[in-house]
Amino acid sequence: MAELDLALVAAFVVLARHRHFGRAAADLHVTQPSLTRQIARLERRIGTPLIERTNRGNDLTEAGAVFLPRAQALLRDADEAVRAARAAARPGRLVVGHSENLFVTAAVRELVHADPAADVTTRVLPCPDSLRALLAHEVDVLLLRLHTPVSDENLRLTTLYEEQPLLVIPVGHRFEGKESITLDDLTGEPLVRLHASGRTGNDIVRERVGAAGPSAAALGDKYELAASGRGAFICSGPYATGIRPDLTTVPIDGVPPGRVVVASRGGDANGLVTAFHTAAQKRLVA
Structure with missing residues (x-):
């Protein structure tokens, strides 16, 4: 199995975005010679050139073009793994997001009553940005209205009730x-x-x-x-x-009808997330 240094992969992704060693080095806060060495190390590890230097500047080789989307996905997966590990390490903390016209007080009170040591905070979110905030780990669980179906397999949805x-x-x-x-x-x-x-x-x-x-x-x-x-x-x-x-x-x-739902990230290891789904079904029904 190929062993890749994620720092080198990240340097390549930045260089692929800029297509210019000087601008990419400035973005990464390193010197241009240092960036050149990093890319060379990555190319040696993979076994093929990724960057082609031409009269017009720097471009991706065929191998580089194939590697780029996988490198981007690799960095996203690594970031997600770190976030998930940190969340699992502090399961006593929960950030509850909600739209400004929906209220989570009763469910939060239920949660804190069941676990007085739990650190539960709430955050009001603009409706169109709330799902983005959930997927970006800015909140752990979310109460919102849905007007269109959501088919994201990375989400866990619990419908509480429908509205006219x-x-x-x-x-x-x-x-x-x-x-x-x-x-x-x-x-x-x-x-x-x-x-x-x-x-x-x-x-x-x-x-x-x-x-x-x-x-x-x-x-x-x-x-x-x-x-x-x-x-x-x-x-x-x-x-x-x-x-x-x-x-x-x-x-x-x-x-x-609009649906009022509780949403969370699928597979979230934080036990308070499941507890909030349960509390919401008990306390936040219409």
Whole structure:
């Protein structure tokens, strides 16, 4: 089995990104001759040149092009192994992430009551970035709403309950007082878009009915835009009502219900993760 020095592999990946020894050396905070020696050592270990020096600069050889994606994957796997080992070494610590309109207090209280020595902290996350934060090990477990299916095999998902999609509109809107509306009713209705990465229920419905609307920088801005009559937006759950007296809601038929789920990384060795899934099923059901 080939023995590879991960520091040399990392140096190669940086050089492959820059295609320039000087810039790569500066990025790695080493001298250019030192980087040249590191790449030469890696090439000797593998047994073939990885970098081709041409008049136009530095390029990957055919072997280097084949090695690059595997080198990147190797570094990611090594980083994941270190993170997992550290998490297993301190199983008494748990960081719980949640969307700003979902509350984890009851489950956290249950967890701490069962294990008073557990170090449990919480963190509010923007909805579109929450899964990224989980996969990046910024949080250990996550409570969020899902509007589209998630098929990531690296995730463990526990569905707690489903919620009726609601359209948030200003008082006096043409939909006020209706028992429900359909997607056809929304044709041409401006829908507010949350200016962030990821697709939300509003984005999905907007694409289906061809509606356009203003962009909001934060969740609170969506309520202001809706109250001023510049655009409605879709949400679900009890937080949609009672936010402010100049807004009301109407149920939407034909839109799949939102799911409130607990998510964690598959295979996480931290016992508090499983304990939180159980506590959430007990304490956070609708």
